[in-house]
Amino acid sequence: MFGFWKTWKALEARGIMGINRRNADYVLKYNKRSLYPIVDDKIITKERAIAAGIHVPELYGVISTEKEIDKLDEIIGGRNDFVIKPAQGAGGDGIIVVADRFEGRYRTVSGKIIAHEELEHHISSILTGLYSLGGHRDRALIEYRVTPDQIFKSISYEGVPDIRIIVLMGYPVMAMLRLPTRQSNGKANLHQGAIGVGVDLATGLTLRGTWLNNIINKHPDTTNAVDGVQLPYWDGFMKLAAGCYELCGLGYIGVDMVLDQEKGPLILELNARPGLNIQIANDCGLTHRTHAVEARLEDLKARGLSETVEERVAFVQEMFGHIPPVEG
Secondary structure (H helix, E strand, O other): OHHHHHHHHHHHHOOOOOHHHHHHHHHHHHOOHHHHHHHHOHHHHHHHHHHOOOOOOOEEEEEOOOHHHHHHHHHHOOOOOEEEEEOOEOOOOOOEEEEEEEOOEEEEOOOOEEOHHHHHHHHHHHHHOOOEHHHOOOOEEEEOOOOEOHHHOOOOOOOOOEEEEEEEOOEEEEEEEEEOOOOOOOOOOHHHOOEEEEEOOOOOEEEEEEEOOEEEOEOOOOOOEOOOOEOOOHHHHHHHHHHHHHHHOOOEEEEEEEEEOOOEEEEEEEEOOOOOOHHHHHOOOOHHHHHHHHHHHHHHHHOOOOOOHHHHHHHHHHHHOOOOOOOO
16 A cells, blocks of 8 residues: 555656546536536537637538438438547547448448448437437537548558647647557547557657557557657647637637648547546646646736737747657
């Protein structure tokens, strides 16, 4: 017991945030329950973002009832690729990514061939709440399939890599790139075997990675280095993430974004309870950074001031950025 306590005190000294502190000091403190539907429902998030002029994957259609499943053909139209996902899903569950058509059927990104009836059955499962938070009845959305920027070709396996930035009261405090692997079945979900790679807030340069809670430098499938990659449009990603505070009103969120080959940075979804593995990917604790932001907010409040999105980004980049690369 003493050994555990000693280890935990050492982690606390490094600013490592545990789940109890995240919940009590940040999620409960800064996130009003009444605002949760804005981020828990991907359709509402998308509508809010569009109204604010923020780019998101195009929504082709929504299916809300069993009867509306008959509209699937009409929604898909002549498109060869699209994504079906639950509006209130979590962890990437319930998502089908169609990459092409084949002999009247559909080919997913993993190469699996499925019939139209299987898509209809899957949507029916989504509606029952099989993949939703809390098992509540849900809606299915059919949307544009993101084509990842070529920058990710050598460090990702199928699927779509995404960028997660944790934001406190409009201040980005930590970022990571999530890379799909064969183990994760092409999904950018760490719990299913994707890689988390730390990102320097100031420069957008990737740091080392974590895979199944082990520190790595190379992608297990491509064998290419995951560190030292310059992410394009980095300041744009930072400003997008910072602006999501005004978009949803929640003070502590994870902002998930993608880089599309043609459309550039797009917001995928927001998360009111972002996970803590981002600390492993960055070899850095969240607490010291969140405390610095809270101190900044107190100082501004005392002087009757506030900061714009650009000023908030500049502050965190100066405070937490320019991390030297790990040797070896």
